[in-house]
Amino acid sequence: MSAELVNLATTNLSIQGNLGAIAYGLAAIGPGVxxxxxxxxxxxxxxxxxxxxxxxxxxxxxxxxxxxVLALLGLVVPFIFQAK
Known part of the structure; x- marks a missing residue:
């Protein structure tokens, strides 16, 4: 049972990391335009x-x-406000 919980926790962290990358990619569109x-x-x-x-x-x-500056803030802010 505990192995399943560890696997779920690892999957959850992986998804959050990928969502952060997608969010920064979308946030970089505005400064690019x-x-x-x-x-x-x-x-x-x-x-x-x-x-x-x-x-x-x-x-x-x-x-x-x-x-x-907007693009750089979009890159730095996720590192400052990391979920723990």
Whole structure:
């Protein structure tokens, strides 16, 4: 009887680990789309107004950094709040 309980506990931990990986994969979609939008619109803005390129580039990298923070938080938060 105890061997069955250990097997069930191991299976439960395995499922939780896999769900965490799937959750992070889904969470990375948002920042990926955000980064694509930031760079796409920045390139479009630079093509329309080349004289404003330094300001646009600064704002582009600021937007990229803010989007990337979301992806890094999605990676770190599951390790901080692990179920015990």
């Amino acid at each position: 955000g980064i694509g939008v930031v760079f796409g619109h920045s390139i479009e803005a630079m093509a329309r107004q080349p004289e404003a390129m330094p300001v646009i580039r600064t704002n582009m990298f600021l937007g990229f950094a803010l989007c990337e």
